Amino acid sequence: MSLIRSYDIAIDFGTSTTQVHIKGKGVTYNQPSCIALSKETGKVVAIGTRAKNMIGKVNDKITIIQPVKNGTIENIEAARLLMKHILDSIGFGTIKGSVVMLSIPCTHTEIEKRCLIDMVLHAGARKAYIIKKPVAVAIGNGINVSNPSAWMIVTIGAGICEAAVVTLGTTPVFSTIKTGTDDLDFKIMKYVKEKHGLLIGKNTAEKAKMEVGNVFSLESEMSAEISGRSLHTALPSKETITGEEMKDLFKESVDEIINMIKDLISDTPPELMQDIRQNGIILDGGGANLKGLGELIVYETGLKVTKSQEPELSTVMGTAKALNQLKILIKTGIV
The missing domain is CATH 3.30.420.40 (ATPase, nucleotide binding domain)
Known part of the structure; x- marks a missing residue:
């Protein structure tokens, strides 16, 4: 070698x-x-x-x-x-x-x-x-990108979300929005500050998001205890945030993601959509781990969704x- x-x-x-x-x-x-x-x-x-x-x-x-x-x-x-x-x-x-x-x-x-x-x-x-x-x-998920069959790749990143059709190693149709998982963290920080009078850092918000954040109906309610500094006393304090609160908090951003995918579907030529209906969507990026996102995309588009085995890698x-x-x-x- x-x-x-x-x-x-x-x-x-x-x-x-x-x-x-x-x-x-x-x-x-x-x-x-x-x-x-x-x-x-x-x-x-x-x-x-x-x-x-x-x-x-x-x-x-x-x-x-x-x-x-x-x-x-x-x-x-x-x-x-x-x-x-x-x-x-x-x-x-x-x-x-x-x-x-x-x-x-x-x-x-x-x-x-x-x-x-x-x-x-x-x-x-x-x-x-x-x-x-x-x-x-696509290559990371074992797809032969030299093949003419079309796949849809949806990546939910920290600062950008991107949906693209991959065929013959090209991306003939794609859609991008400058919204990502970082925006969800900042929304949590703002919400906790305004509703609970608690200052928390981005790392704390991110941890709470991954613990109980969800974007689709769950069988049971979840909640997370978050620690920060009270705006009223300037002392360490704790509050509880629920998954239902986060679902409401994330709705605007998640709607943008769903609309991005729907726009791509509308812009994709029929012959490529025929392949995508069979192959489905590969959901990738750190945001792919957000509870309920895959299920919501299936519900909204009717396409099957497969999460990357290691979406962050x-x-x-x-x-x-x-x-x-x-x-x-x-x-x-x-x-």
Whole structure:
């Protein structure tokens, strides 16, 4: 086995999380897309989990930046620094000549594509390729994307939701909304503050969301106890939030997701819809774990829904599998 193939690298640079898979080693990096910089020197103080944990706790000499917002690179310099330090942290700085593949949303511009490619080439990669996320998800779920059969991939990410039809390695029809699971967390934070007078952090909101958050009817009511700081006493306090409250809280965002899927169905040519009625929808992304979402999509569309086996990892795993098929994917124009 050659040195280059031993170090084929797949990267998913997302709004919330960056994941890196190295051939032969698996997923070696899976941390928040977050970087802490010194305001005085511009030097990197921390990346990933350490940087995210500094939010709300640092002084005015340090700034915390999340370079990707709603699936779009908003701070190119911070993104470049974050990517460099991620690759250095996994030893990529000493492994020159690697082949890298990056997954991107369907909406990425040529400038954003070029930016990502330049980042990894500057860090030492020999070659860099781009693959669209829905295609990577399809590959990660064992689909032969060179096949003309059509599949619908719905990804519920932290900052963006994307629905796309995948056929022959392309995404001829897709729909995107700048709503994601982060929005649900912020809604919980706002609701708890306004109704219960309790200040909570995003991590607490996210935990409550995954524990009892639901978007469809459940057989039994669930509730979660959340801890924070009382607005009235400034002391630590606890309150309870129910799954029913969250369902009402999430309705507007979930309606947007359902409408996005319905719009895609309306825009999909009949010959492709025939395949999709048979194959159904693959539900992916961290939001795929939201209770009741799959059942709601089935109810609203009449299509069967299959959740990815590892919805939070299938994009980077599919990108890694794509590297194993690189020759055929290049030959067929998929990458």
